[in-house]
Amino acid sequence: MRVKGWQNVMKFSFIQTVKSKSFLIGTIVTMTIFAIMIALANFLPVMLREDPEMKDVLDDDGNVIAQVEALKVKKMYLFNATELELDFAYLETFGVETESLAKGEIIQEKIEKTYISQVAESEEAAVFAVIEPAEQGYSIRMSRPESTDLINNTDCFALLNLMESTMRNANLIQLGIDEADIGKANAYIATSVNVNGEEPRSEIAEVIGMVITMLVSITFFTLIIVYGQLTSQAIATEKSSRVMELLLTSIQPLAVIVGKVLASTLVVLLSMALVGGFSAAVFFGTAQFGAIGEITGMVETTDPVFMSVSEELGTVFAGFTPFSVVLVLLVFMLGFLFFSLISGLIGASVSKIEDLQTASQPINLIAALGFYLTYFTTFMGLNPDSDGTNIVTKIARYLPISSPFALPPAILTGDISGGELAVSIAVLAACLVVFAIFVAKVYEHIILHNGDRVKIKDMFKLLKKAK
């Protein structure tokens, strides 16, 4: 058999690589980085989180009947230049003290000038609001302090929303509509959008999907580039150190590349298992003390943002099963083998280690192209679920240079149909087989080549000759 002995090559290469300092240090560094990233993601949001100030809502007898979140604005200077009878006393419930400025005493322009500058320089959470008639109704202009440490635009809009609602009701009352009818007019109206009869993902879910795609594609790209080069380095080292000649008295050239490629694959899987296992341990070990636990539902949360993200995570990973993980691993391994075979061929095409970097440039560019095809289509919001017509993402899923990066996140988030997935995997597997045949035919002709590196066109000439 032409590949007899590949197991020995694989075993030896795997053990020597795993024993090497570079692997040990690289793995420990990667584990540390992942642990730090998980810890930061877990603890930072909790550390930076400010518990909202709650205010009691009292009935006429002074009993607490509910609690509402206090607004950040604590003081409002109000100049009402309209004829509307506005009562903002209820804002007290939200922690906002309102000071109405009497009309007529001082001209509006002077008031504005005074209070705008007073509020701008204020060191308390105070705003100045002017309500005045506008061409098509009314306007509320709000001035806030210069510094956003106390109040930002969002805080102002939270107060403006309440004021807008109050003004609308006051306007209706002035038009002769009683409060009961206003309540009916403001009845809640539920709205929804659907795609093909199904509720589409929310914007948060889209963002989560995008982040997952980016993280997975970056991780897989890094693994393929870093560990894929193990094959070319190993073969180039054997060539340059002349070990190859000794090996070829015992095994066929094809056994060397098969053994090396599979050894690199085992190394990357071991690395993934070590880093993944350690990261999972850190993840689950620390989750209950931080944001991850709240987001994943491992511990109860009262944070509305976490609750919302938690709910959306469930939507994003609705189709996630152990089979999805198997599929992701399958796609990754096919992609890794594909790039590793190219890497092996490049290792065989050079005679000196120094030439390897130059010779590896084309494969690095191809892998980068595949990666960016996935990365940017996601980044640019071209996910097919958002508009259903993203041809670039579809191409990225079918091209063997990009499908190893594009398919795994799509599988994890259920963004791909079974048929599309089957065709994509079949295309990747078929390309792998065709390329392996090409490598098998060319490899033994270039393995002992010395001198300038063998160029791609020379490889095709050799292929023609081999036929």
Next chain:
Amino acid sequence: MSLHVENVRKKYGDYYAIKKLSFAIERPGVFALLGTNGAGKTTAIRVILGMLAKETGTVLWNGRPLDVVRENVGYLAEERGLYPKYNIIEQLKHFAELKGMSKQAANDSIDYWFARLKVDEYRKKRADQLSKGNQQKVQLAAALISDPELLILDEPMSGLDPVNADLFKSIIREQIDKNKYVIMSSHQMSTVEEFCENIVIMSKGNVVLQGNLNEIKRGYGRVNLTVKADTNIMPIAKELGLESLSQSPNGIDFKVKSEQVAQELLGKIVSAGITLVKFELREPSLHEIFVEKVGEGVVIKGGEDCAG
């Protein structure tokens, strides 16, 4: 067992690295592949081993095409090869495994050869921590680890100090005693003369001389004459048409056309009453034949006509 190399031709692009190489090794012993640098010796070895494809020709071992993966073949490459950063014992175990040896047999063989080659103390070292000579010894151990029937040694002695060269020679002698087939390329003619019965001399891809070394020498005849006397003998030599090739404290060297001319010279010296210190008539050395052949490329009696 036998090795037959027939009409082997190898080209690199338009350049013939080997134009036509044929030889046979019918019985155990050392066969020498000689030639200047770039003559095509290493290419010939790689073609024999099947590492390089040949344009034409056959390499038969016991009547079947030689398949080094199936047969037990040992090889010491000219450019030594070990993994620089790996432990040498682990490397040798790997090479032994690739030869299909069991773990126990590999360990026993490594123990034997490390002791025999005096590299036992370097067991736990990496290859790049060893001297060039010691790396060469480990390489030889790798070539011999499976006790091969056919052993190919490409410049085995180059770069070795005299002590280690003697060690290598003793190991080659052991292989001859064990009836192994050895192909050796070398630039050290004295070593080749010591071991080899049959030789091929290559020059620029051509075989310029090949055959049994003794027969080749006999073909030349005893034509190298060295004379040392207490008086100048040159006038007598010139009477017989002899010109001196070189003069040294050891005497004057001549090339004679036949033994009869040498006898005539001896008669005339004795008749003249000159006291002779040395009168030596001998066959040319391999070194002299090699220099002559690769320098001129002419045909020599006793050897097979290969030039041109």
